[in-house]
Amino acid sequence: MRAYLTLVRRELGTFFVSMTGYAIIASVLLLLGLSFTDMLAKLNDDPHGAQAPMTEWFYSTLYFWLILLLTAPVITMRSFAFEKWSGTYETLMTTPVSDWQVVLAKFTGTLLFYILAWLPLFGCIAVVRYFTLEPTIVDPWTTASTFFGIVLFGCLYISMGCFASALTRSQIIAAMNSFVIGLGLFLLSLRQLVPVPSADWAAKVFSYISLSEHMEDFARGFVDTRHVVFYVSLTVFFLFLTLKVVESRRWK
Amino acid sequence: MSNSWIIEVENLTKRYAGNTAVEGITFSVQRGEIVGFLGPNGAGKSTTMRILACFLPATSGTARVAGYDVFTQADAVRRRIGYMPENNPLHLDMRVREYLKFRARLKGLGIGRSRARVEVVMEQCGLTDVSRRIIGHLSKGYRQRVGLADALVHEPELIILDEPTIGLDPHQIRSVRQLIKDLARDHTVLISTHILSEVEMTCNRVLIMHRGKILAADTTQNLQNIMSDGGQVIAEIAAPVAELRACWEQMGEIEYFDIAPSDGEYHRCALTPRSGLDLRPLVFEQARMRGWALRELSRAHHSLEDIFVHITRPDREEETR
Numbered sequence: 001m002r003a004y005l006t007l008v009r010r011e012l013g014t015f016f017v018s019m020t021g022y023a024i025i026a027s028v029l030l031l032l033g034l035s036f037t038d039m040l041a042k043l044n045d046d047p048h049g050a051q052a053p054m055t056e057w058f059y060s061t062l063y064f065w066l067i068l069l070l071t072a073p074v075i076t077m078r079s080f081a082f083e084k085w086s087g088t089y090e091t092l093m094t095t096p097v098s099d100w101q102v103v104l105a106k107f108t109g110t111l112l113f114y115i116l117a118w119l120p121l122f123g124c125i126a127v128v129r130y131f132t133l134e135p136t137i138v139d140p141w142t143t144a145s146t147f148f149g150i151v152l153f154g155c156l157y158i159s160m161g162c163f164a165s166a167l168t169r170s171q172i173i174a175a176m177n178s179f180v181i182g183l184g185l186f187l188l189s190l191r192q193l194v195p196v197p198s199a200d201w202a203a204k205v206f207s208y209i210s211l212s213e214h215m216e217d218f219a220r221g222f223v224d225t226r227h228v229v230f231y232v233s234l235t236v237f238f239l240f241l242t243l244k245v246v247e248s249r250r251w252k
Numbered sequence: 253m254s255n256s257w258i259i260e261v262e263n264l265t266k267r268y269a270g271n272t273a274v275e276g277i278t279f280s281v282q283r284g285e286i287v288g289f290l291g292p293n294g295a296g297k298s299t300t301m302r303i304l305a306c307f308l309p310a311t312s313g314t315a316r317v318a319g320y321d322v323f324t325q326a327d328a329v330r331r332r333i334g335y336m337p338e339n340n341p342l343h344l345d346m347r348v349r350e351y352l353k354f355r356a357r358l359k360g361l362g363i364g365r366s367r368a369r370v371e372v373v374m375e376q377c378g379l380t381d382v383s384r385r386i387i388g389h390l391s392k393g394y395r396q397r398v399g400l401a402d403a404l405v406h407e408p409e410l411i412i413l414d415e416p417t418i419g420l421d422p423h424q425i426r427s428v429r430q431l432i433k434d435l436a437r438d439h440t441v442l443i444s445t446h447i448l449s450e451v452e453m454t455c456n457r458v459l460i461m462h463r464g465k466i467l468a469a470d471t472t473q474n475l476q477n478i479m480s481d482g483g484q485v486i487a488e489i490a491a492p493v494a495e496l497r498a499c500w501e502q503m504g505e506i507e508y509f510d511i512a513p514s515d516g517e518y519h520r521c522a523l524t525p526r527s528g529l530d531l532r533p534l535v536f537e538q539a540r541m542r543g544w545a546l547r548e549l550s551r552a553h554h555s556l557e558d559i560f561v562h563i564t565r566p567d568r569e570e571e572t573r
Contacts (some may be wrong), residue, residue, distance in 0.1 A: 006357040012344075066497045087341030091402070094305045094337075096330040232312045250309045 003097040004105050011079070011109025021113065024074060028067055028117045035063035036124045043137075054128055054137045059119075059219040065119075065212075068153055069182055075149040076115055076161025077175035079106040080246075084169040099246045103239060109160055114154045121147065142221035149218025152231040153211070157182050159238035168247040186211050257316075258283050258410050258440045259304065264313035266299050273299040275464035281457075283409075286436045288455035289444035290560065296464040297393030297444040298338055303413050304442075305335040318409055331360065334403030338414040340396055346457075348379055351387055352401055359406040366405075373401040377431060393424030400431060405440075411435060413443040417450060419525065429454055448560055460560060484524050485531040488548040489539055490517045499538055506527055518547065 015021025039057045058064055083089040092102065122143070129138040157178075164178035165171075189210035207213060214227045266274040274296040277494040281287050288489035289297045302316060306326040314321065320328040325568040343351055349370060374380050377397040382390060387398055396416060403411050416432065417425045432454055435441055445451060451458050452472055460468040489496065493511055496519055500509045510522040523532045532549055539546040 002360065002362075003358050006354060010354055014345065087337060087339060088343055088346075089341075090302075090337045091305055091335070091355075092358075094307050094330060094333070094335045095355070096327045096360055097358060098327075196261055249307075 001005075003095070003189060004101045006107030007097070007102065008109045010113050011106055014109075015075070015113050015242050016080070020078075023116050024071065024113075028071060031063045031067045032120055035061045035067070037128075038063060040128075042161055053142040053219070053221065054125065055219040056216070058124075059146070059215050065186070068150070068157070069179070071162045071188060072154065072182060073164075073175040073179040074156030075117075075182045076110050076158055076178060077171045078165070079110060079162055080166040080242075081168050081171045081174040085171070088131060091186070093249075100243055103162065103166075103243045103246055107159060107239060108241075110158050110162070111151075111154060114158060115151060117148055118147070118154075121150075121237070129243055130243065139221060142219065145223050146219045148223065149196050149215055149227075152218075152228065153215070155235040156231050159235045159242070163238045163242045163245065166242045185209070189213060256282055258318055259442070260312050260314075260316045261304075262313055264300070264303065265311045266296070266303060266308065267311045268285055272464055274303075276536050277461075277464070277466045279466055279469055281442060284436075285457055286441045286443070286455045287457045288434070288451035289442065289459050289461060290446070290448065290451050291444075291461035296462040297461055298393045298414055300461075301335070301412050301442070302337075303445060305333055305337075305412055306330055308337075313557075331406070332409045334405045334406065334408035334411040336399045336411075336413045336416060336541055340399035340416075341416070342387050342395060342398055342402075345352060345386065347384055347386055348390070348398055349374065349383040351398065352405055354525065356405045368502075369405050369407070373404045376434075377401040378427075384540075387411060388408055388424065393420055393427065395426065396420060396428055397431070400428070400435075404435070409440060409481055411439050411441045415444055415446075417445070417447070425450075463494060469524065484551070485535060486520055486548065486550050487521045487535050487539075487546065488518050489521060490545040490547070491519065491542070492517075493519060495542075496521060499542070503534065503538070505534060518545075 015024070035058065038061045039054065042057050043054065080089070083092060093099075097144055125138060129135075132138060159172070160181050161178040162184075164181065165174040167177065168174050188206065189212045208226070208230065214224075214230070217224050217227060257280050257393055259279070261280065262278050263276050264274055264278070265272065265276050277296075277300065289300070299308065303310050304317060304322060306322050306329050308321060314323075316322065317329045318332050321334070322329050330418060343354075346354065352370045352373065356369055357363075361369060374383055377396050377400050379394070379397055379401055387395060390398070395559055398414070400413070403413065409417065413432070417428050420428060432441060432443065436454075443450075443455070455472065457471050458469070459466050493513075496511055500506050500511075500521065500523065504524050505525055507526045508524040512520045513523075514520045523531055523535065530551075532551065536546065538544075
């Protein structure tokens with residue numbers, strides 16, 4: 001446990017000892033800001049006078065998805081790949097820490113940073129809350145459930161990123177791999193690209209794995225256990241794969 | 253398992269796809285020794301060390317550190333080992349004290365204990381002045397000290413250093429060597445190197461590795477004695493060649509000799525005795541009797557370099573088979 005916490009601290013610390021962490025937070029802020037102005041424009045154009053919670057508007061902007069899809073590969077790419085490349089992986093793996101502690105610590109540290117990068121979202125929501133005449137559009141519950149959805153999404157994408165990073169010594173390759181896996185999973189939920197098959201079961205499967213539908217539910221303040229199970233189980237699956245990759249040096 | 257052995261390796265073999273890095277090596281190291289692993293690049297030194305540090309598994313054979321098996325009791329072994337890999341990888345973005353504290357905590361030391369130990373090892377390795385500097389801004393010599401301090405921080409019983417002086421300038425090499433010698437007072441040290449003089453200077457026992465096998469394992473002193481078993485004596489004498497030749501031919505104790513001109517009227521004679529006999533008193537006696545000037549009389553000293561070249565000579569492999 002002690003080693004785990006030490007590693008989490010170190011992992012989180014790596015983002016702030018160099019410029020990388022600040023640069024990532026700055027770009028997330030920029031995209032969030034663009035998303036915010038986009039959303040404000042949509043709110044003003046709404047002929048029905050904004051009945052839906054504002055988070056629903058948020059989720060439908062392009063920038064919102066851009067942040068979700070881009071941050072995870074960028075923040076996870078260095079986790080294993082850089083340590084392997086610089087050789088510190090060897091010093092790390094010869095200390096009395098177990099493989100799962102290392103994997104879990106890298107995941108947790110990166111996830112904490114991801115959450116930190118998303119915190120400004122509350123700022124945007126607070127601004128709307130302060131100025132709006134319609135208190136219904138800013139509901140604490142929907143805000144919380146949206147953030148919960150964002151964190152779950154992050155869990156899955158970060159575990160995929162850790163997996164991609166553990167496979168290689170090159171950060172670029174790690175980032176590309178995790179971006180491609182992540183994008184692939186996301187594109188499956190785009191109706192324009194994947195026409196929903198007529199078969200009943202297939203339509204069900206596609207709706208079950210549709211990330212945008214999940215996010216829509218979360219943005220409406222709707223926490224469906226099916227979605228939670230989907231994210232948690234896939235996260236566990238990718239972390240398990242990462243653990244196996246880390247262990248694989250013993251199979252050679 | 254006797255308690256005085258800190259490393260016991262038996263029949264250790266490591267195969268990578270297509271080639272064998274280490275082939276059935278057996279050796280042991282006693283507590284308190286400084287053992288040097290000597291061999292050309294690619295001899296299997298680093299692989300052996302990585303196996304001992306529980307980073308790589310072996311293909312077959314057993315290895316124990318302080319009585320714990322490195323495969324099944326890796327955790328116990330890791331707690332007892334301070335390992336510095338080749339090229340000494342460090343987190344270059346951290347400060348010295350911060351890094352050492354991080355490593356101490358990883359190795360399972362408590363907050364108070366790690367704080368105290370970090371101060372001790374920084375003092376020991378001469379890092380106190382740079383404790384707040386970022387490791388990436390330090391010179392290579394200092395970085396090497398940071399690596400050593402890291403290896404020491406949890407008070408390991410055994411310290412394994414893979415090429416600790418590689419890439420350092422002569423001054424830094426000297427200070428790192430001195431540091432290693434100081435460590436040896438209360439630790440067992442296993443270092444690998446391909447620099448022969450380094451082993452000669454720091455270690456009291458040598459394991460010579462070549463192509464995955466241990467070709468010789470002995471104290472540096474013994475190895476040198478074995479090599480100079482011929483007991484060859486070098487004498488520089490001022491005398492005509494003919495007289496010298498006649499004299500050596502007439503001496504029954506000399507099996508073989510060789511005379512080469514030196515400067516002036518001096519000649520350099522290399523004399524090999526018939527048995528393990530010491531020729532020096534006899535040669536001196538001859539020179540005194542005949543009134544020759546004798547300016548050098550010594551037994552040929554074989555450096556480890558000669559031993560190394562001798563042992564790893566390609567044709568020797570046929571001899572030993």
